[in-house]
Structure formats: structure tokens, C-alpha cells
Amino acid sequence: MSDIQTTLRTRAAELLSSGEVVEVIGWTAGRFDNQTTPAFITKAEDAESLVFNEYCVNTTSKFSLMERGLGKVAVCVRGCDSRGINRMITDNQLKREEVHLIGIPCTGMKDRKTGEELLKCRECSYRNPVVYDELIGESVTEPELNRFDAVEKLEAMDQAERAAFFDSVYERCIRCYACREVCPVCTCKSCFVDQLAAGWQGKRSNVAENKFYGLTRVFHVGDRCVECGECQRACPMDLPLMLLNRKMIKDLDLLFEAGEAGLDAEGTNPLGTYDVNDVEEFM
Ligand code: SF4
Ligand code: SF4
Numbered sequence: 159m160s161d162i163q164t165t166l167r168t169r170a171a172e173l174l175s176s177g178e179v180v181e182v183i184g185w186t187a188g189r190f191d192n193q194t195t196p197a198f199i200t201k202a203e204d205a206e207s208l209v210f211n212e213y214c215v216n217t218t219s220k221f222s223l224m225e226r227g228l229g230k231v232a233v234c235v236r237g238c239d240s241r242g243i244n245r246m247i248t249d250n251q252l253k254r255e256e257v258h259l260i261g262i263p264c265t266g267m268k269d270r271k272t273g274e275e276l277l278k279c280r281e282c283s284y285r286n287p288v289v290y291d292e293l294i295g296e297s298v299t300e301p302e303l304n305r306f307d308a309v310e311k312l313e314a315m316d317q318a319e320r321a322a323f324f325d326s327v328y329e330r331c332i333r334c335y336a337c338r339e340v341c342p343v344c345t346c347k348s349c350f351v352d353q354l355a356a357g358w359q360g361k362r363s364n365v366a367e368n369k370f371y372g373l374t375r376v377f378h379v380g381d382r383c384v385e386c387g388e389c390q391r392a393c394p395m396d397l398p399l400m401l402l403n404r405k406m407i408k409d410l411d412l413l414f415e416a417g418e419a420g421l422d423a424e425g426t427n428p429l430g431t432y433d434v435n436d437v438e439e440f441m
Contacts (some may be wrong), residue, residue, distance in 0.1 A: 162262060163210040164293045166234065169260060169294065173232050179258050180229035183221050185189065185214040189348035192270040196221060211235070212268045215276060216358065217388045219243050219342040222257055233257050236264035237284030240418030241384035242342030244289055249382065250426035251345045261290025263298040278387025281305050281400065288421055305385070308398070309405045324369060330395040331368040337399055339391035343382040343419075372402065380406030381429040384420035413437050 170182040186197035186207045194213050198221070199205055218233050219242025225231050235243060243259065255411040264287045266279035283305065288298045313322065335351065338344045351359045351371060360367045381386070383403050390399040410416040414428035414436075 165294045167205045171202040175202040175362040180231040182232040184208045184234040215267045235287045238386035240287035245420040259285035259290040261293040307413045328368040329365045333363045336392040340388045340392045
């Protein structure tokens with residue numbers, strides 16, 4: 159058993175039995191050895207079922223919204239989870255005092271099917287939590303990487319190649335909306351894709367409608383995306399969703415110096431803010 163897992167169980171039991179929190183959100187064992195599932199622990203005696211291993215693939219941040227109103231909740235956060243929490247605070251979805259953050263440095267999680275490091279972890283440069291109330295384990299070295307590698311290849315394509323590429327991507331989308339459900343910044347109570355009145359998103363699944371969904375979603379989350387990669391991991395059709403997210407992030411940084419979302423709880427909203435000095439070359 160890892161030191162982190164032992165300490166996590168101890169701390170979860172202490173936090174629950176002292177009444178400091180009403181619930182601890184983390185992970186528990188799944189059906190198979192190489193699988194875990196999100197855990198919502200409310201009794202100190204159940205803290206022993208918490209696990210922390212290389213298959214804790216689910217990000218925890220979005221779950222804290224489901225549990226709002228219960229009382230203070232402890233949430234296990236790595237770099238990706240903590241950025242999601244920060245951004246939810248910026249977006250007025252969560253209050254900092256509603257969560258107790260148990261920080262856990264991360265060395266990357268594995269895909270249970272291939273045993274290889276998850277793509278979202280290979281592309282992650284924030285392996286240590288960016289915010290926490292207590293830290294379990296030693297900080298890890300963060301890799302230096304060019305997360306816009308794939309975006310640069312996309313930009314090098316001509317228009318016809320890009321159109322063909324996106325057609326081939328979006329013809330696979332089955333509009334299950336798993337990408338929306340797991341996203342910590344997809345927090346609208348009423349989503350445009352669920353509207354029934356004419357004039358909103360059509361219900362048919364075809365390349366044009368699917369592209370409309372994908373592009374609209376990127377415009378909704380692009381300036382707040384914390385690059386947790388959870389949408390791409392959850393997609394059952396393996397759509398390369400981070401490519402479009404990162405294209406948006408790269409362009410927003412170029413145009414508005416938007417930076418990286420979720421590194422603190424302040425944040426900016428370049429797509430939701432108007433300034434008379436905004437670049438308007440297209441007008
Ligand atoms: S998770 Fe994948 S298949 Fe499902 S709606 Fe999102 S992009 Fe489409
Ligand atoms: S769009 Fe994807 S990568 Fe960005 S915050 Fe949402 S789930 Fe995470």
C-alpha cells in the first residue's frame with residue numbers, strides 16, 4: 159500500500175470523525191485491479207476503502223458541485239483537479255470555504271486498457287496541486303513540454319485538409335455529451351444542446367450538427383478550460399477534443415494574453431469581456 163494511500167485514509171477518517179467535513183471525495187477500488195471509481199465517503203469507518211494508485215483516472219473537481227449544500231466537503235486534488243476547483247470558484251460555482259482540499263502530487267495515471275500513461279497526463283505540466291489546505295506526499299518535478307505540438311500541426315494544414323480532418327473527427331461523435339458531463343467548467347444549469355425549441359442545436363447526429371456542437375462547446379469553455387483533459391478521456395469515441403481546446407487557448411493567449419486558466423481563483427474571461435481596445439481585424 160502506498161504511503162499516500164495510508165495517509166489519505168488516516169486524514170479522511172480524522173476529518174470526518176472531527177466533523178470538519180461531512181464527506182471526502184476521492185477514489186475507491188473498481189471491479190478490476192487496474193480500475194478505480196470515484197468515492198464519496200461520509201463515515202470515518204469507510205475511509206479504509208479510499209485508494210490512491212496509478213489508475214485514479216477520474217478528476218474529482220466536478221463532483222464537488224454535486225455535493226454542494228451538504229456542508230464542507232474534502233476533495234482530493236492533484237494539479238488537474240485543483241485547477242478545476244480554482245476555475246469553479248472564479249466562475250462563482252463554488253466557494254473556497256465550501257471545500258477542504260487534500261493535495262496529492264501526481265506522477266501520471268495509466269490507461270487501464272493499454273497500461274500506458276494517459277494522454278492527458280503525458281500532456282500535463284501541472285502535476286502538483288496549485289491550491290490545497292494540506293499536502294499528502296512529496297512534491298514532484300514538473301515536466302517541460304510543448305502542449306501546442308499537435309495544434310501547430312493542425313495550423314500547418316491547408317483549409318481543405320483541415321476541413322477533411324474535422325469531418326473525419328466529428329463523423330465519429332455520437333452526441334453522448336460525456337465530454338460536457340465531466341467538464342469542471344461546463345456548469346450551465348440549462349445547456350444549449352438540451353433545448354427543444356426550434357433554433358437551438360438540432361437533435362440529429364450527423365457531421366454538420368456534431369461539428370456545431372463541438373465548436374459551440376469550445377467557444378463556451380475555451381477561455382476557462384483548465385486543460386484537465388477529462389473530456390477527451392471520457393469520450394467513448396476517442397475524439398481528439400484537446401486539439402480544438404488548445405487551439406482556442408493558444409489563440410486567446412495570442413490575442414488577449416489570456417494565460418492558463420485555473421492557476422489561481424482570480425482568472426479572466428476574454429470571451430465574456432468586452433473592451434473598446436479589443437482586436438477587431440475582421441471588422
Ligand atoms: S464525449 Fe465524444 S462522442 Fe460524446 S458528445 Fe462528446 S465528443 Fe461526442
Ligand atoms: S474542456 Fe475538457 S480539458 Fe477543458 S476543462 Fe473541460 S474537461 Fe477539462
